[in-house]
Amino acid sequence: MENTTILRDLTQLVTNKKWAELRAALSPLEAVDIAERLMELWDTRQIAPDSLALIFRILPKELAAEVFSEMDSDLAQVLVQAFSDSELRDIMSELYMDDAVDIIEEMPANAVKRILQAVEPDTRKTINQLLNYPDDSAGSIMTTEYVSLRPHMTVSDAFDRIRRTGPDKETVYTCYVLDNSRRLIGIVTVKDLLLAPDRCTVADIMESHVISANTLTDREEVAHTLSRYAFLALPIVDGENRLVGIVTVDDAMDVLQEETTEDLEKMSAITPSERPYTRTGVMSLFMSRIPWLMLLMLSATFTGMIITSFEDALAAQVALTAFIPMLMSTAGNSGSQSSVTVLRSMSLGELEFRDIFKVLLKELRVSLLCGAVLAVVNFGKMYLVDVLLLHNTALTVPVMAVVCLTLAATVIFAKLVGCTLPMLAKKIGLDPAVMASPFITTIVDTVTLLVYFRFASAILNI
Amino acid sequence: MENTTILRDLTQLVTNKKWAELRAALSPLEAVDIAERLMELWDTRQIAPDSLALIFRILPKELAAEVFSEMDSDLAQVLVQAFSDSELRDIMSELYMDDAVDIIEEMPANAVKRILQAVEPDTRKTINQLLNYPDDSAGSIMTTEYVSLRPHMTVSDAFDRIRRTGPDKETVYTCYVLDNSRRLIGIVTVKDLLLAPDRCTVADIMESHVISANTLTDREEVAHTLSRYAFLALPIVDGENRLVGIVTVDDAMDVLQEETTEDLEKMSAITPSERPYTRTGVMSLFMSRIPWLMLLMLSATFTGMIITSFEDALAAQVALTAFIPMLMSTAGNSGSQSSVTVLRSMSLGELEFRDIFKVLLKELRVSLLCGAVLAVVNFGKMYLVDVLLLHNTALTVPVMAVVCLTLAATVIFAKLVGCTLPMLAKKIGLDPAVMASPFITTIVDTVTLLVYFRFASAILNI
Numbered sequence: 001m002e003n004t005t006i007l008r009d010l011t012q013l014v015t016n017k018k019w020a021e022l023r024a025a026l027s028p029l030e031a032v033d034i035a036e037r038l039m040e041l042w043d044t045r046q047i048a049p050d051s052l053a054l055i056f057r058i059l060p061k062e063l064a065a066e067v068f069s070e071m072d073s074d075l076a077q078v079l080v081q082a083f084s085d086s087e088l089r090d091i092m093s094e095l096y097m098d099d100a101v102d103i104i105e106e107m108p109a110n111a112v113k114r115i116l117q118a119v120e121p122d123t124r125k126t127i128n129q130l131l132n133y134p135d136d137s138a139g140s141i142m143t144t145e146y147v148s149l150r151p152h153m154t155v156s157d158a159f160d161r162i163r164r165t166g167p168d169k170e171t172v173y174t175c176y177v178l179d180n181s182r183r184l185i186g187i188v189t190v191k192d193l194l195l196a197p198d199r200c201t202v203a204d205i206m207e208s209h210v211i212s213a214n215t216l217t218d219r220e221e222v223a224h225t226l227s228r229y230a231f232l233a234l235p236i237v238d239g240e241n242r243l244v245g246i247v248t249v250d251d252a253m254d255v256l257q258e259e260t261t262e263d264l265e266k267m268s269a270i271t272p273s274e275r276p277y278t279r280t281g282v283m284s285l286f287m288s289r290i291p292w293l294m295l296l297m298l299s300a301t302f303t304g305m306i307i308t309s310f311e312d313a314l315a316a317q318v319a320l321t322a323f324i325p326m327l328m329s330t331a332g333n334s335g336s337q338s339s340v341t342v343l344r345s346m347s348l349g350e351l352e353f354r355d356i357f358k359v360l361l362k363e364l365r366v367s368l369l370c371g372a373v374l375a376v377v378n379f380g381k382m383y384l385v386d387v388l389l390l391h392n393t394a395l396t397v398p399v400m401a402v403v404c405l406t407l408a409a410t411v412i413f414a415k416l417v418g419c420t421l422p423m424l425a426k427k428i429g430l431d432p433a434v435m436a437s438p439f440i441t442t443i444v445d446t447v448t449l450l451v452y453f454r455f456a457s458a459i460l461n462i
Numbered sequence: 463m464e465n466t467t468i469l470r471d472l473t474q475l476v477t478n479k480k481w482a483e484l485r486a487a488l489s490p491l492e493a494v495d496i497a498e499r500l501m502e503l504w505d506t507r508q509i510a511p512d513s514l515a516l517i518f519r520i521l522p523k524e525l526a527a528e529v530f531s532e533m534d535s536d537l538a539q540v541l542v543q544a545f546s547d548s549e550l551r552d553i554m555s556e557l558y559m560d561d562a563v564d565i566i567e568e569m570p571a572n573a574v575k576r577i578l579q580a581v582e583p584d585t586r587k588t589i590n591q592l593l594n595y596p597d598d599s600a601g602s603i604m605t606t607e608y609v610s611l612r613p614h615m616t617v618s619d620a621f622d623r624i625r626r627t628g629p630d631k632e633t634v635y636t637c638y639v640l641d642n643s644r645r646l647i648g649i650v651t652v653k654d655l656l657l658a659p660d661r662c663t664v665a666d667i668m669e670s671h672v673i674s675a676n677t678l679t680d681r682e683e684v685a686h687t688l689s690r691y692a693f694l695a696l697p698i699v700d701g702e703n704r705l706v707g708i709v710t711v712d713d714a715m716d717v718l719q720e721e722t723t724e725d726l727e728k729m730s731a732i733t734p735s736e737r738p739y740t741r742t743g744v745m746s747l748f749m750s751r752i753p754w755l756m757l758l759m760l761s762a763t764f765t766g767m768i769i770t771s772f773e774d775a776l777a778a779q780v781a782l783t784a785f786i787p788m789l790m791s792t793a794g795n796s797g798s799q800s801s802v803t804v805l806r807s808m809s810l811g812e813l814e815f816r817d818i819f820k821v822l823l824k825e826l827r828v829s830l831l832c833g834a835v836l837a838v839v840n841f842g843k844m845y846l847v848d849v850l851l852l853h854n855t856a857l858t859v860p861v862m863a864v865v866c867l868t869l870a871a872t873v874i875f876a877k878l879v880g881c882t883l884p885m886l887a888k889k890i891g892l893d894p895a896v897m898a899s900p901f902i903t904t905i906v907d908t909v910t911l912l913v914y915f916r917f918a919s920a921i922l923n924i
Contacts, residue, residue: 028671030691163656172653173635190652191634194625209490227719229492230712232694249711250692256715257689260722261806268802269795277807278817282827289799290832293873294839296795300788301847307784308854314783321776321783322769325907326762328787333731333758333900337751340730344723345739355740365744370752377756385763392770411755438795445787 007037014051023058031066034059038067042075043279053082056091065094072275073106080111088118096170097123098143098251101130138222139215141255142236142245147175149188151203155196158188170248174233177206184210184235184243212237215244220259223252224349263347266433267340269296292438299442306449313453313462319394320456323403324449331410331448332441334370338363338418339436346422346432353427359419367415371408379404402459406452413451414444469499476513485520493525497532504537505741515544518553527556534737535568542573550580558632559585560605560713563592600684601677603717604698604707609637611650613665617658620650632710636695639668646672646697646705674699677706682721685714686811725809728895729802731758754900761904768911775915775924781856782918785865786911793872793910794903796832800825800880801898808884808894815889821881829877833870841866864921868914875913876906 006013006025013022026034038055041047056064056079068079068091080088092100092115104112104127116124126144133139147169149158158175166172175193177186186206196205212235213222226234226249233246262272269292273280307314307324314321342359345351351359382400386392418440422432456462468475468487475484488496500517503509518526518541530541530553542550554562554577566574566589578586588606595601609631611620620637628634637655639648648668658667674697675684688696688711695708724734731754735742769776769786776783804821807813813821844862848854880902884894918924 028669030673032690159656166653167657172656190656191628194621194634194652195629207490211492227712227715228494232711249694249715250689253689253692253711253715253718256718257810261810264726264802264806268798270799270803276810276812277803278812282824282831285803285824285828286831289796289828290835293792293795293799293832293836297788297792297836297840297869298843300791301843303787304784304848305852307787308781311780311783315777315780318773318777319770321773321786322766324783324786325765325769325790325911326759328790329762329903329907330755330759333755334751336730337732337755340726341732341739341747344726348719348723348738350738350740362744362747366747366751369744369748370755373752374755374759378759381760381763386766390767407759441791445791449787 007033010037010055011041011046011051014047014055019058022055023060026055026058027060027063031063032070034063035067035070039072039075039279042078049078049082052079053087056083057087061090061094065091069095069099069103071103072279073103076103077107077111080107080114085118088115089120092119093123096143096145097126097130097245098141098170101127101140104131133215136219137215138213138217138219138234138236138247139245141219141222141251142215142247143170143251144245145169146233146235146243146246147172148178148182148243149175149202151177151179151185151201151206153202154198155193155200155202155205156198158193158202162190162193171233171246174231174246176235176243176246177202178243181240182242184212184237184241186210187235210235212241213247214238219247219255220347221349222247223255223259226252227256228349259347263343263433266431267343267437269293269438296438296442300445302442302446303449306446306453310449310453310456313456313460316462317394317399317456317460319392319399320402320452324452327403327406327410327452328445328448330374330407331414331444334367334411335414335418335440335444336437338367338415339422339440342419343422343432343436346426351423353423356420356423359423360416363415363419364412367412370415371411374411375404375408378407398459402452402455405455405459406448409451409455410444410448413447414440417443469495472499472517473503473508473513476509476517481520484517485522488517488520489522489525493528494532496521496525497529500529501534501537501741504540511540511544514541515549518545519549523552523556527553531557531561531565533565534741535565538565539569539573542569542576547580550577551582554581555585558605558607559588559592559707560603560632563589563602566593595677598681599677600675600679600681600696600698600709601707603681603684603713604677604709605632605713606707607631608695608697608705608708609634610640610644610705611637611664613639613641613647613663613668615664616660617655617662617664617667618660620655620664624652624655633695633708636693636708638697638705638708639664640705643702644704646674646699646703648672649697672697674703675709676700681709681717682809683811684709685717685721688714689718690811721809725805725895728893729805729899731755731900758900758904762907764904764908765911768908768915772915772918775918775922778924779856779861779918779922781854781861782864782914786914789865789868789872789914790907790910792836792869793876793906796829796873797876797880797902797906798899800829800877801884801902804881805884805894805898808888813885815885818882818885821885822878825877825881826874829874832877833873836873837866837870840869860921864914864917867917867921868910871913871917872906872910875909876902879905 104115145168147162147165149161162172173190175188176184177188179185186208187210188202188206192205211229215236215238222234233248235243236245236247238244265272271288273288379400382395386395421435421440425435426432566577607630609624609627611623624634635652637650638646639650641647648670649672650664650668654667673691677698677700684696695710697705698707698709700706727734733750735750841862844857848857883897883902887897888894
């Protein structure tokens with residue numbers, strides 16, 4: 001309650017220059033809430049860059065850095081220009097490395113240069129290293145700030161070290177035990193340390209069966225591993241098992257959410273964007289949607305050409321036209337049921353390419369059942385509704401047979417294509433989510449029409 | 463590497479009765495890995511119930527409970543029958559309350575009775591309380607095992623208490639400060655405690671600005687709050703702000719993944735199930751898919767009836783038929799772009815019902831752009847490809863005008879319906895995800911045909 005009041009009246013407090021009051025009011029708030037309100041004020045042009053910089057100046061250092069790390073890249077850029085050199089250095093030195101890198105990645109070259117000049121040489125080196133990891137890799141989301149322990153330390157040595165080095169670390173609750181060559185030989189949690197007698201050594205209580213990931217592991221896979229084992233952080237090692245960073249659970253959660261949003265967007269024929277819908281402009285929305293709509297519209301040329309080439313057949317049996325939408329949509333729905341199921345199962349790490357034959361067999365059996373049931377129900381519906389109720393005399397038994405056979409055949413086809421395409425796409429390095437929906441529909445539509453007219457000419461002799 | 467070998471040879475180790483070896487080999491493994499392998503062996507009938515019970519008997523108690531909590535409900539049921547009373551009591555007393563409740567919720571009455579008889583009276587009472595919370599509420603996923611502190615405690619008192627009560631708690635890293643009436647007055651992290659001088663009191667260092675949720679808050683909202691603030695746990699309070707439980711980050715992650723899978727399934731016209739695809743049988747898959755396919759197939763009766771009633775018009779202008787699939791699929795794609803975007807934005811908590819007019823205005827502007835561009839491109843494509851290249855003489859300018867006007871109008875309509883329906887659905891208590899895809903397609907298909915034939919009869923006088 002109180003939160004919303006403070007944030008709502010933010011501009012007024014700034015205008016009235018009530019700095020002490022503002023600092024006291026903002027300090028207990030969460031960084032993300034402050035950041036969101038500032039972005040809202042910025043979007044609606046209610047705050048000027050220098051007022052923004054002022055607010056950052058009065059915030060406690062750590063909070064200021066956290067708020068900064070929650071900013072969208074465009075506002076972060078404005079701030080980088082508005083900050084003095086020393087302010088910029090202060091903020092950057094408070095930031096965790098992974099957040100610093102996230103911000104820098106999105107910035108134009110001149111802003112990046114300003115930031116890298118402002119920070120300490122050591123930080124600059126680390127940032128440059130982290131920037132070099134591929135976009136979707138564990139390296140790109142890890143932080144280099146973790147607590148490391150040595151095996152011979154006693155429990156109280158370990159606590160001393162945590163107390164000394166902890167304040168700057170993103171998490172202190174999982175500590176990493178390294179040998180002389182910085183190779184990861186075990187992990188110890190603060191809970192283990194708290195429950196162990198003081199004279200124990202780290203080696204006595206550490207878990208030496210460590211689950212870790214490589215710097216180049218896909219970030220989604222890292223997030224799934226964290227979630228699977230309910231870890232608070234996952235150690236990231238290089239090729240020689242040397243610890244180079246950790247990925248924390250909050251970042252893993254963000255990754256999962258982002259990847260899900262991306263998959264959903266691709267499946268709905270939208271080019272993914274990083275910005276939330278509420279903060280995306282009309283032109284950006286348009287640009288992310290129009291290419292796919294156009295591509296899919298033009299690919300529908302095939303269905304048009306097929307219908308045109310069977311114009312005479314359709315003129316001879318006008319009743320056939322009425323069932324085209326039903327056939328196409330049923331086949332499309334069947335296909336997307338399979339493709340979405342398989343896609344989700346793949347992104348949850350339950351399915352691998354080697355399972356493809358098992359999946360095909362399962363989908364074949366499901367599709368035979370679905371195809372048969374739908375064909376029978378549709379035959380019944382056509383007979384009861386169209387023939388008996390609506391007296392549609394054009395619907396002879398052969399015509400109904402053509403419709404129902406097409407229905408069964410295309411449902412089976414759609415399910416088999418639907419489950420295969422995402423798996424094949426991933427195998428050959430294409431995006432399974434893009435393949436999952438828009439493309440399958442186009443293929444299924446085309447095949448449905450071809451099958452329909454083939455059955456029609458065979459059974460009705462047209 | 464070594465993991466997979468042990469798990470692969472599990473049945474052999476059991477057959478050879480190498481208990482000591484088996485215990486040593488399994489102990490360092492993660493519970494979820496063991497559970498998964500056991501379920502695999504069970505599914506493929508490679509292991510008998512008594513061998514399963516044997517494996518549980520040799521596992522360290524805590525690990526056994528964790529493995530049990532990872533089991534699917536059908537296998538958990540088999541185990542409940544195979545365990546002796548004392549084994550069942552041991553396992554249940556090691557389980558965290560939220561895991562115990564999760565398992566019990568899925569069990570048939572006789573198994574539940576057995577479990578409740580086996581546990582201690584206190585545990586039974588807590589379980590019964592937790593079972594009473596609605597399915598999707600915070601209460602249903604919270605655990606009652608947290609560390610509570612009192613404000614007057616010193617830092618070393620607090621550590622003593624954590625050491626004493628910690629072993630049974632799901633997390634010790636966030637501790638909850640309660641007053642005499644168990645009202646939540648602050649939180650303290652172990653990091654705060656570690657970094658504070660020993661003589662400080664809890665009240666000195668606690669954060670009294672606590673973000674919490676109510677027992678009846680939607681579990682998805684709880685998960686989003688945890689993710690938004692990067693918390694390790696969220697306190698759950700009753701109406702009087704008394705602490706009743708906590709939701710930990712690992713459970714929040716599971717909730718987010720489950721809810722996403724459910725939404726995806728609903729959007730693809732599938733009845734959601736809790737089991738992973740790989741462990742779902744053909745009949746269950748069929749049953750989760752066929753009702754929707756049938757419903758959508760039967761609802762396509764409308765499109766069929768519309769086409770039938772315009773048969774004469776179509777016979778007069780056969781060229782019109784060829785564009786029906788393209789018009790329907792373009793409108794459908796436009797609609798699902800909007801509905802999926804809005805739906806995702808709603809489930810990420812970015813959009814509320816009160817934003818509906820802002821959303822409508824934005825989508826209107828996007829759809830005007832999309833509609834206009836698609837109509838123009840399609841006109842060009844028809845002229846260049848169909849008329850000039852394929853010499854389709856039936857495509858007169860008025861016919862092309864009908865197609866392009868329909869295209870623009872239905873793209874706009876589809877986007878507006880697409881963004882409105884999920885928001886309205888949520889407002890009136892229906893499922894936005896179900897409304898998002900299958901139903902919108904049916905509405906859009908029907909309207910597309912009506913608009914098409916209306917334009918055709920107005921412009922072509924048929």
